[in-house]
Amino acid sequence: MYKLIAVDLDGTLLNSYGIVTEETKQTIKQTMKKGTDVIIASGRPVDSIETIAKEIDSKNYFIAGNGALIYDMKNNKTIYEKVLDVKKILKIIDLCEKNSIFYNIYTEDVILTKALKFNVLYYYKENLKKDEENKTKIKIVENMKEYIKNSQDKKYLKVTICDESEMVFNSIIKKLKNISDIEVLEVSHMTRKTIKHGTEESKIEYFYTEIALKDVNKWTAIEYLLKRLELKKEEVIAIGDNMNDKDMIENAGVGVAMGQSTPKVIQIADYVTEDNENDGVKKAIEKYC
Secondary structure (H helix, E strand, O other), X not given: OOOEEXXXXXOOOEOOOXXXXXXXXXXXXXXXXXXXXXXXXXXXXXXXXXXHHHHXXXXXXXXXXXXXXXXXXXXXXXXXXXXXXXXXXXXXXXXHHHOOOEEEEEEOOOEEEOOOOHHHHHHHHHHOOOOHHHOOOEEEOOOHHHHHHOOOOOOEEEEEEEEOOHHHHHHHHHHHOOOOOEEEOOOOOEEEEEEEEOOEEEEEEEEEEEEEEOOOOHHHHHHHHHHHHOOOHHHEEEEEOOHHHHHHHHHOXXXXXXXXXXXXXXHHOOEEOOOOOOOHHHHHHHHHO
């Protein structure tokens, strides 16, 4: 029997409108009643994940910042963290600003950004449909370097970099790799998300990568949980769609890729389910649990 299912959010549990369908919620709830815990493993900050965890009745743990942090929901505390220090954050900011690259910084509780663009615009539009207490917190900061220098008590989980031009994007990736002790996620395809305004829809498309402390990924965080819970990796199912899910899909007892996943993730998965528009998570859980 599988004891733990780790599931990604964007492109996986959530459809392109940022919603968990009722059918998927019910399948997850039934699975947990039978003794298999379902946890979220996402790149989002704590508050944004906690809202969705409560929607699906996941009450124990979740992983934030692509493995930078594990949060214990029952005891309302962080039990594991590997975060970027201020010096690293300032180096990344310098590099982005010198090259006119859009970036945003994920702390444990808020996304810091200079403008509502790309991924932050998507979260902002998603917030318009939510109650105040359930919104992903976004803070627009005019002078990011000064803000960071004056907020050294914050925990910096990751930095996300976005650009519409593949050439510009690839150029900044090469420069980022010169900064020591960071992990630059290899993402080479364009992200596509849908924003709905009443009956109208608009697409957001961009290239992106994520930067975290070296050796931070979702699987490393899951391994920490397995030791704490005295579980084996063979008892774990991991479900995701993108390169930040690759390690957990590759190492879990069963690794599941969504139907629309990046090709590298599909290649290493044990099973490819349907895409996130067609309840792929629900169908994968039903297959194995």
